Amino acid sequence: MTPHPPALNTSEAAAAAVPAPTPAVTIRVLGVGDAGCNVAAHLARDPLPHVSFAGLNTNARALAQTVLPTQLSLGARMMRGLGTGGDPERGRAAAEVDMAGIRGLCEGADIVFLVVGLGGGTGTGAGPVVARAAREQGALVLVAAILPFACEGQRRQRQAQIGLHDLKKAADVVICVPNQNVFKLIDDGTSLLHAFALTNELVAQGLRGIWRLLSKPGLLNADFADLCALTQGKHAESALATAEASGENRVQAALDQIRSHPLLESGQALSNAAGVLVSLSGGPGLAMSEVHRLMEEINQQAENAHVVLAASLDDTLGDRLQVTLIASRPGAGEPPAAAAPSEESLIAPEIQSQLVEPLSSPRPASRFLPPPPELTAEQTEQLWTQQEGCGGRRLKSRFRQGQLPLEIVSKGRFEKSEPTIHRGEDLDVPTYVRRGVALN
Numbered sequence: 001m002t003p004h005p006p007a008l009n010t011s012e013a014a015a016a017a018v019p020a021p022t023p024a025v026t027i028r029v030l031g032v033g034d035a036g037c038n039v040a041a042h043l044a045r046d047p048l049p050h051v052s053f054a055g056l057n058t059n060a061r062a063l064a065q066t067v068l069p070t071q072l073s074l075g076a077r078m079m080r081g082l083g084t085g086g087d088p089e090r091g092r093a094a095a096e097v098d099m100a101g102i103r104g105l106c107e108g109a110d111i112v113f114l115v116v117g118l119g120g121g122t123g124t125g126a127g128p129v130v131a132r133a134a135r136e137q138g139a140l141v142l143v144a145a146i147l148p149f150a151c152e153g154q155r156r157q158r159q160a161q162i163g164l165h166d167l168k169k170a171a172d173v174v175i176c177v178p179n180q181n182v183f184k185l186i187d188d189g190t191s192l193l194h195a196f197a198l199t200n201e202l203v204a205q206g207l208r209g210i211w212r213l214l215s216k217p218g219l220l221n222a223d224f225a226d227l228c229a230l231t232q233g234k235h236a237e238s239a240l241a242t243a244e245a246s247g248e249n250r251v252q253a254a255l256d257q258i259r260s261h262p263l264l265e266s267g268q269a270l271s272n273a274a275g276v277l278v279s280l281s282g283g284p285g286l287a288m289s290e291v292h293r294l295m296e297e298i299n300q301q302a303e304n305a306h307v308v309l310a311a312s313l314d315d316t317l318g319d320r321l322q323v324t325l326i327a328s329r330p331g332a333g334e335p336p337a338a339a340a341p342s343e344e345s346l347i348a349p350e351i352q353s354q355l356v357e358p359l360s361s362p363r364p365a366s367r368f369l370p371p372p373p374e375l376t377a378e379q380t381e382q383l384w385t386q387q388e389g390c391g392g393r394r395l396k397s398r399f400r401q402g403q404l405p406l407e408i409v410s411k412g413r414f415e416k417s418e419p420t421i422h423r424g425e426d427l428d429v430p431t432y433v434r435r436g437v438a439l440n
Contacts, residue, residue, distance in 0.1 A: 024049070024215065025050065025111060026050050026110045027048075027051045027109065027113060027214075028052050028053075028054065028105065028113070028139070029043055029044075029051060029053045029054070029113045029207065030106075030115070030130060030134075031054070031055045031056065031066075031115045032123050032126055032127050033057060033117050033121075033122035033124075033127070034117065034122070035115075035116070035117025035120075035123060035146050036056075036115040036116045036117055036123055036146075037063060039200045040053050040066075041055070041066045041067050042197075042203075042204055043115075044069070045067070046204070048208065048211050051207075052070070053070065054068060054069075054105050055068040055071050056071075056072045056105075056126065056130065057071075057073065057074060057122055058074045058081070058082075058122045058126070059082070059083040059122070060076065060082075070105065072098065072105065074094040074095050074097070074098050075093065075094025075098060078093065078097055079094050084120070084125065086120050086159075088120075088121050088125030088162075088163060089125060090125065091122040091126040092125035092126060095129035096129060099129070102130055102134075103133050103136070106133055109137070111139060111140045111210075112131075112139040112140070113142050113144070113207055113210075114134070114142070114143040114144070115143075116145055116146070116163075117146045118145050118164055118167075119156035120156070120159075125163070127143070127145075128167050128170040129170075131170035131171040132170040135172070140224075140227070140228055141170075141172045142172065142173045142231070144203045144206065145163075145164055145177065146177045146178075146199060147164070147178040147180070148179060171235070172233060173236060173237075173238045173326075174236070174237050175238055177263060179199055181262035182195050182198050184262050185198055186198065202262070205242040206263075206324070208242070209240070209279060210240075212281055212312070213310055213324060226308055230277050230328050231326070231328055234328060236274075238327060239325070239327040239329075240327075241261040241263045241325045243258050243322070243323045244320060244322045244323070245320070246319045250320070251290045251321065254321055258325065269329075270302040270305070270325075271301055271303075271304075272329055273302050273328060274328055274329060275307075275308070275328045276325065277308045277310070278295065278298060278307065278308065278309050278325055279311075279312075279323070280310065280311045280312070281311075281314050281321075282320070283315060283317045283320065285319060286311075286313060290321070291309075295307075298325075377425075380435060
């Protein structure tokens, strides 16, 4: 007889029927440089599950003043904790020295959210090195790159653009956060501290939106694989924006926020996007008509993009509606392929117009003319004959130049020397005599 398998009790059968829970996505937030550490510290004040924070800086004093739980002083022996002095090469060298420590911070993370301030030394130089190390550890690398204010000078603007180019090559996605765009959200009386806090909050809202997208189960799911498909390996510049509204006209209010969001460039980022990931979260009263109306508007603006929708319900939101947008532009590996940018093309046009002198000037054409080919007497006579036959003016004089009545000087000890003959011509005879050129 065939033995029967052992019978399962009710609890065992129920446990076998329930699928294993999906492991949570681990997010690691790394702040690089002074600006990056400040933003990371702002994010750490409102901790999220499965999100850890760390700061990396060459300035030991500034790093110690942050509230980040994990800190790494880059190039401590080389830099002696004094910073880079605004030199990106020193920042890059400091990160290369501590590559083992950087890899340790990125180990085991599914997503590394890198926050860097561009234009200085540490963020500009070390940022691409940290992004490369995170990708080598197998993480999806998203970078929030904070660009300097226009008033910070042309040197920082130029270094920021070069650093942004290096980040695009090292990371999966780079999200630009221009500090200059903060002026759209403030008035003349806004303090400097509040202006920087607005930048920190813009980045914090984006990170919270990604966390909700990956951690909250939804009616329409977009998971970590969808985020990877949209961003991983594209090496592209993307836009990340969030909007939140409540009340009866919350859909219209959310759309107005999206249209005027400083990181979406007045909607231009959506129209140029190759892919758009939209995450909607609302309370139990979220209506299908609201989802349809909001997505209809977004699809019109991003008509050439592949749009992915995720929608979830959250009882804690009440009547609030939260929208998170990730708009990915065509990357370096997607058609049409872009040529490697020159040094001047790395600088934004508005920055180039402020330069006193252009970065490069076209080289003037050479004025050197090669000498005419040497012709024998027969070739010269043939050329003149052809010109005369074509109706051209005869260049040769009608009379051949004879020997001028000059005093003959003895050759001295070279009297008995053989004449210098080259191709049948005596080179000791003056050229104008040999070629029959008349002297005026």
